[in-house]
Amino acid sequence: MTKKPVKTHRMKLSVPYNNDLSLMKWAFATGGIYEVYFAGPEDDDHSNQYLNTRKASCDEIRELVAFCHRHKVKRNLLLNKRINFFDDLKRIGRYVKTLEDSGGITSITLADPCIVPFLRKMFPRVALQSSVYMNIDSEHKVKEAVKMGMTEFTLDVSCNRNARALDAVREARKHLPDITIKLLANHGCYLHCFYGGRHAEWPVLMDAAKAFLREETGRYVGFMLKDGCQFLTREPADEIRRPYLRPEDLTYIERQGWADGIKIAYRKDDSRLLKQKISAYLTRSFQGDLFMLAPSNKGPLPFTCDNKAFPKDFIERVVHCGQRCAHCRYCASVARAAITPKPTP
Numbered sequence: 001m002t003k004k005p006v007k008t009h010r011m012k013l014s015v016p017y018n019n020d021l022s023l024m025k026w027a028f029a030t031g032g033i034y035e036v037y038f039a040g041p042e043d044d045d046h047s048n049q050y051l052n053t054r055k056a057s058c059d060e061i062r063e064l065v066a067f068c069h070r071h072k073v074k075r076n077l078l079l080n081k082r083i084n085f086f087d088d089l090k091r092i093g094r095y096v097k098t099l100e101d102s103g104g105i106t107s108i109t110l111a112d113p114c115i116v117p118f119l120r121k122m123f124p125r126v127a128l129q130s131s132v133y134m135n136i137d138s139e140h141k142v143k144e145a146v147k148m149g150m151t152e153f154t155l156d157v158s159c160n161r162n163a164r165a166l167d168a169v170r171e172a173r174k175h176l177p178d179i180t181i182k183l184l185a186n187h188g189c190y191l192h193c194f195y196g197g198r199h200a201e202w203p204v205l206m207d208a209a210k211a212f213l214r215e216e217t218g219r220y221v222g223f224m225l226k227d228g229c230q231f232l233t234r235e236p237a238d239e240i241r242r243p244y245l246r247p248e249d250l251t252y253i254e255r256q257g258w259a260d261g262i263k264i265a266y267r268k269d270d271s272r273l274l275k276q277k278i279s280a281y282l283t284r285s286f287q288g289d290l291f292m293l294a295p296s297n298k299g300p301l302p303f304t305c306d307n308k309a310f311p312k313d314f315i316e317r318v319v320h321c322g323q324r325c326a327h328c329r330y331c332a333s334v335a336r337a338a339i340t341p342k343p344t345p
Contacts, residue, residue, distance in 0.1 A: 008254045014076065014182060015278055016267040017064055019056050023271045024064065028071050032282040034261055036068055037076035037109060044095040046087050047078035048111065048133065050268045062102045069103025079119075080111040080131040089115060093122050107152055110134065113145070120149030127152050132184050138165055139172035146176055154182045154263055157189060160243040163319040166258040180260045183253065185245040185281060187265060188297040190231040190238060191323070236303065236339045240331040241318075244294035246307060247280045249315035290338075302342055309338035 015027055017038035027033045039047035041058045056064075068075045079092065099105055108119060108126055111133035119128060129152035130136045130145060137156035145153070159165045160183060173179060233239070245253065245262070253259055264277055277293055280286035286293060290307040311317070317330060325331070 009257070009260070011250060011254055011259060011262050013278065013281055014074075014261050014263040016265065016269075016274070017056070018267050018269055018271060018274055019054060019060065020271045021060070021064060021067065023275060024067065026275065027278055028067075028073060030278075030282055033073055033278075035074040035076050035107075036064065037078055037263075037267075038064060039078045039267065040092075040095060044091070046081060046084065046092055048080045048082070048131075050266075053268050058098075062099065065099050065105065066102040074106040075099075075103065076107045076109055076129065077105045078109050078131075079115075080109050080133055082111045082133055084112045084115050089118055089122075096123065096126070109154070110150075113148070116145070116148045116150060129182075130154055132157055132187065137162075139168040142169055142172055142176070142179070146179060151178055152180045152182070154184055155259075157184055157187045157243045158191070159183065160245055161191060161241075161318055161321075161323065163256075166256065166319070170257055181258070182261045182263050183245060183259045184263045184265065185247075185250075186277065186294040187244065188295050189242070190233070190297070191241045191243050193231045193297075195230055231298065233298070235332065236335040237329075237332040239291070239296065239301065239305065239339065240334045241323075241325065242294065242296070244290075246290065246310065246315070247284050247286045247293070248307075248310070248312075250281065250284050252315045303339050304342060306338045306340065310334060 012032050012034035014035035014037060015024075015033055017024065017036050024036060038056070038061065039045045039049070041056050041061045044058075045055055065075050077096065081087070096105060096108075105126060107129045108123070109129045109131050110116060110119070111131040113134060116128060119126075128150045130150060132154050134145075135156045136142060136145060136153050137158055142153055155165075155169070159169075169181060173181070231238075250262060253262075262281060264274075264281060266274075269277070273292070280293055286307050288307060290305040290310075291301055293307075311334065314334065321328065321330070
């Protein structure tokens with residue numbers, strides 16, 4: 001007897017607002033966007049901030065929220081600092097309430113678990129969503145977070161290379177029917193990065209280190225003056241091991257039922273670049289330099305990576321491999337096929 005084919009859920013995208021409403025209008029017209037995430041305006045920005053980027057005005061955010069509401073797209077406010085101890089949470093509450101007449105927000109992204117109970121009580125009808133910076137990487141952490149009142153999860157990027165963890169979360173969902181799972185596609189960190197716990201704050205800390213140096217405070221700032229991640233790459237294969245998801249990988253993720261949606265980074269991207277990223281993940285295909293979609297946290301790399309040179313079963317291999325890199329040269333073989341040094345000027 002022939003088995004009926006399993007129906008798969010086609011994942012839609014959660015995309016960042018980069019202060020360009022026209023880009024959001026284009027994205028919504030594709031039918032592939034289910035959520036927009038954004039920082040608060042000016043003095044009400046309690047996100048993990050990028051330096052030297054323009055903050056949206058109050059009116060711009062209200063217009064965005066109203067536009068999303070009209071198109072039935074979810075509105076996700078970023079409150080994703082690792083520590084919110086020094087933030088005025090009551091002020092945050094007042095700001096969220098000002099958006100209600102524009103359609104209101106549907107979820108808040110958090111990185112600090114200590115404020116979950118407070119926000120759960122303050123906003124009983126707003127979903128609380130974990131940031132990747134909360135490092136939810138197992139079904140055990142999902143279950144504990146649900147007890148505290150969280151219902152939406154962006155899993156730690158290490159899960160993009162861990163079928164065992166993804167399977168366990170999928171099984172746990174049978175008893176947690178109201179939760180949703182999201183995977184971040186194009187984060188720039190390295191697999192098992194020793195500095196991963198500081199990436200979110202690195203730009204701000206580097207800016208503070210420069211100020212301390214000028215003021216001759218006597219504090220040790222040397223390491224924080226280094227720009228970008230300091231993960232010690234030893235070979236091009238380290239770039240293949242980074243836990244990004246290629247556009248072509250999404251079909252396999254969908255077949256496994258591991259996630260409800262895919263998150264695209266970054267808010268700081270210009271509209272041309274962000275449109276390329278969104279298009280690639282919507283079409284599940286990209287021809288070009290993969291490191292344009294998933295740039296390294298170390299900054300510009302001295303080589304390019306031909307996305308179409310990857311084996312068709314790449315994601316199936318690396319998500320099940322157990323990361324026994326010392327005894328396996330699979331990623332090295334992919335690197336030899338896909339990575340090409342940039343020509344010297």
